Structure formats: structure tokens, C-alpha cells
Amino acid sequence: MMISTKGRYALTTLIDIAQNYDGETPVSIKEISDRQGLSVKYLEQIIALMVKGGFLKSIRGAHGGYLFTRPIDQIRVGEILDAAEGTLAPVDCLKGGTVCSKSASCPTFPLYKEIDNAIYEVVNRYTLADLVNETSGESGSKKA
């Protein structure tokens, strides 16, 4: 499985926040937990990754919660998944930096590279806004 609960919950969580967002009032973990049926404690960790990824900022203290740092049509799904999962690379030899030393003569390397490209082409074509609209019944925003 390439996309673990971390990545899936991250998307679910950001979509949930977006759907319950007025631009001013922070959305709390408790709310998200109640609506999505996910544990508060695990959500804390997922959301921490989203803050670190630069999509959310936190308001601490009573009536605190999370706000988006930028419009949701400027957050690409690929960025979210990378922040949650580390990478979506289908094989280790594609993980940035430490490329396998034999990749130049590896008969399968071009294949893996193409799979990787294909995955990122999809996830970078979608924005968070596209996913939120999907729920609302629209379906015309799949194509770039």
C-alpha cells in the first residue's frame, strides 16, 4: 500500500476543515474527530504534519484550532501527500538524493521512473479545492 492512513487521513482532515471553514473561526481537532470518527490523539499527529507542511496554522488555547495559510485552490494534493507520507515514490531507488548506484544500467529503472512520474502527474493536477467540490456533487473539475 502506497498511501497509508496518514496520507488518507490527512486528505480527509483537510477536506473536513475546508468544508467547515469560514475563513476566520479556527476548526478544532475535537470537531474533526467527532465528524470523521478519528481519534483526537492520532489526528493531532496528522495535523502536526500539515502544519509543518505549511498548509495550516494553529491558534492555541481555548477556542483555538486550525486555519488555512492560503486558499485551498492553491494547495496541491501532491504536496499534502508528500507532507504526510514523506514520499509517494513506488521504489526506494527514486527517493531523492540517494539514487541507487546501479540505476544507469538497471533495466527496470526507466519503468519505475515512469510510474513515479505518472503518479505525480495525477496528484499535482488536483488541488484541495477540487476534492472539496467533488463532494458537493460537482464532477467537472477532474481535468486540468
Add this chain to the structure above:
Amino acid sequence: MMISTKGRYALTTLIDIAQNYDGETPVSIKEISDRQGLSVKYLEQIIALMVKGGFLKSIRGAHGGYLFTRPIDQIRVGEILDAAEGTLAPVDCLKGGTVCSKSASCPTFPLYKEIDNAIYEVVNRYTLADLVNETSGESGSKKA
């Protein structure tokens, strides 16, 4: 990691057999193990999956080994990886049969489906013959 050693070794192994194949003499696990530096015992398990997948047939006993059941340009990489890994599906909800009950209203389902499609588009475009040619120095056979 979506493609584990099982899938990677499966490809490596079939490529190795193809490169040392005369169409009649069975290629043994011992040979492959020596050339590729993989353990005989682990290779046994990988190759068993390839036999089950219908790409190889075995000749038992002394001087035994494995033969292809059909021309290597008729074996698609996607079939090999499916046989080795079970599935390349990026999320559980896409695994055949048991589709998640909420998929109809799931805002992320279309995204996952598209990722899945993109992956299979790539792996089904390549055949084993393409990968073997890749090694030999050719590079014109990437496109379908």
C-alpha cells in the same frame, strides 16, 4: 513503498532468465542466484509466484529449471507485478471485490482511482521484452 522486493526481484528474475534463454534449456534457480546475488531460498518463493502467474513452467529433477510459457513480448509488466505483489493498488479501497461501502460519496475516491489507472497505464504498456531490450542498449521501445 508500493513495489516491494518481491515485485522487483520478480522482474529482475524474469529479465535474467530471458537474457540466458535459448528456448529449450531450462534455467535453474542456482544460475539466477549466482548471477543476481539473490538467495536460492527466497528466489524459490518469487519464482513460484511466476509459475502460478502462468509466465514460467518448471522442469523438475536434475538439469531442471524454468522455461517461459509464451514469448516475452506477450508478457506485460503489469501482469508480472500483479502476480508478485497481489496488487499495485495504492489504497485498499481499490482492491478488487471488497470496495469500500462509502466510495460513492467519498471525496477522495476518484483521485485514488485515477492514480491506480495511471499506474496500470504505464505497467501495461511495457512488456518483458521491452525491459530486456532496454538493457541491451536499445532505447526506442519505451512508447507503445
Add this chain to the structure above:
DNA sequence: AATAAAGTCTAGTAATGTGGTAGGATTAAA
């Protein structure tokens, strides 16, 4: 000032999956 509602940080842990190893049984050639 006290309280309560929130986020922050770090440690621990059960379950699962990965990547093997091991041993013995079976088959067939020499």
C-alpha cells in the same frame, strides 16, 4: 486568579507486513 478548553511534545505499544531462513519431501537424470 482560577478554570477549562484548546494545541504541543514525546514516549510507548500492539498488530501487521516485509524479507527473508530452514528443513524436508518430491522428482528425474546419470
Add this chain to the structure above:
DNA sequence: TTTAATCCTACCACATTACTAGACTTTATT
């Protein structure tokens, strides 16, 4: 009958995943 090979299945160490837990900090409200 010996030997070279596949076949079958059990086992195991390690890493990762998917959480749980608890103590601490911050801030609004009273």
C-alpha cells in the same frame, strides 16, 4: 542409487504502521 534440481510450508527477526497515553503549554472566559 546418488545427485541435482524443484516443491511445500513453517518459522522468525525486523521495520513500519497505527495508534494510545500522559504530561505540559497557551489562552479565553469567569
